[in-house]
Amino acid sequence: ETGVTQTPRHLVMGMTNKKSLKCEQHLGHNAMYWYKQSAKKPLELMFVYNFKEQTENNSVPSRFSPECPNSSHLFLHLHTLQPEDSALYLCASSRGRQNTEAFFGQGTRLTVV
Amino acid sequence: DQQVKQNSPSLSVQEGRISILNCDYTNSMFDYFLWYKKYPAEGPTFLISISSIKDKNEDGRFTVFLNKSAKHLSLHIVPSQPGDSAVYFCAASATGGTSYGKLTFGQGTILTVHP
Numbered sequence: 524e525t526g527v528t529q530t531p532r533h534l535v536m537g538m539t540n541k542k543s544l545k546c547e548q549h550l551g552h553n554a555m556y557w558y559k560q561s562a563k564k565p566l567e568l569m570f571v572y573n574f575k576e577q578t579e580n581n582s583v584p585s586r587f588s589p590e591c592p593n594s595s596h597l598f599l600h601l602h603t604l605q606p607e608d609s610a611l612y613l614c615a616s617s618r619g620r621q622n623t624e625a626f627f628g629q630g631t632r633l634t635v636v
Numbered sequence: 637d638q639q640v641k642q643n644s645p646s647l648s649v650q651e652g653r654i655s656i657l658n659c660d661y662t663n664s665m666f667d668y669f670l671w672y673k674k675y676p677a678e679g680p681t682f683l684i685s686i687s688s689i690k691d692k693n694e695d696g697r698f699t700v701f702l703n704k705s706a707k708h709l710s711l712h713i714v715p716s717q718p719g720d721s722a723v724y725f726c727a728a729s730a731t732g733g734t735s736y737g738k739l740t741f742g743q744g745t746i747l748t749v750h751p
Contacts, residue, residue, distance in 0.1 A: 527679070565638070566680070566725065566741040579738060613679055624670055625739060627679030 526550040529614050529628035536604065537636055544599040544631045546614030552626070553619050555597040557589060560611040560630075572597060573619070604635045639663045640728050642742035649749050655713040657745050659726030662707065666728040670739065671700060671711045674723045683724075684711070716749045723747075 527548045536542050548555065557569040571579035572591040586608075588600040597614055611632050615625040641660045649655045657671075667688040672680035686693040686700045686709065693700050699712045713720055726742040 529679075563743070565640070565743045566727075566739075568738055568740075571738060615679075624682040624685055626682065627672075629677070629679045 527614060527616055527626050527628035529612075529631050531631060532629065533632045533634075535634045535636060536601065538604060538606070540604075541600070541602045543601065544612055544614075544633075546597040546599075546628055548595055548597075548614075548616040548626070550616055550626060551618075552616035553594055554617045555591060555594070556615040556617075556625060557597065557599050558613040558615060558627075560613060562610075566613065570599075601633075604633075606635050609634045637662075638743075639666075640726055640740050640742040642724075642726055642745050644745050645743070646746040646748070649716045649747065651718055651749055651751050652715045655711075655716045655720065655747055655749065657711040657713075657724050657726075657747065659709050659711075659742055660707060661709075661728050663728070663730065663740070664707070665730040666740075668729040668731050669700070669702060669709050670727045670729070671698075672725040672727060672741075673720075674725060674744070680725055713747075716747075718749045718751050721747055721749050 530545045554573045558566045560566045568581050569583045570589045575591050590598040611630045613630045614628040617623045617625045639662050670685040671683040673683050674680045684695050684698045684700050686702050691702050702709045723744045723746050725744045727739040
């Protein structure tokens with residue numbers, strides 16, 4: 524059982540839909556992250572939260588809106604996405620900032636039609 | 637500009653032999669490096685890491701070597717097993733400043749270990 528759980532595992536949405544991705548970590552970590560993996564590209568960091576505060580927004584378009592209500596939960600709200608936003612979205616958590624590895628969830632495979 | 641590069645998209649190795657996966661980086665601020673393994677339909681799993689104060693870290697069959705002057709690291713798997721077949725990602729982090737655990741990833745190398 525993974526310590527980081529993402530739902531849903533797969534999502535197909537139209538360009539006018541609004542949907543949310545959910546991430547929950549059971550590891551007692553303080554930092555949570557959203558990463559995006561597009562086909563044949565490296566994982567790209569999108570957002571970083573530390574102790575519920577957003578510490579980094581990696582120039583992500585406003586159609587992606589993160590929310591971190593507490594240290595254990597992280598959401599990614601999606602609105603008016605484009606087909607090129609289709610990708611694997613991965614949530615991760617870590618204990619903190621220095622010399623700690625990130626633990627990843629299984630990802631949500633998003634397809635925008 | 638890609639700061640972490642894995643120039644070999646794939647590697648094929650016979651079971652029992654050594655697998656060597658390579659990674660190069662350009663940002664001299666990186667001081668912590670990690671290797672992740674990813675199976676299809678799963679998230680990346682942490683494998684092994686190394687701090688820039690070391691040049692080698694070993695964990696069972698896995699050893700990571702860091703050459704700071706060349707900005708190069710490698711992952712050695714010996715002996716390789718068919719279950720090691722996966723995509724391997726190199727990642728780097730600059731632990732100073734305000735970057736909370738921000739990881740920069742390479743493109744990944746697909747390792748196939750043949751029985």
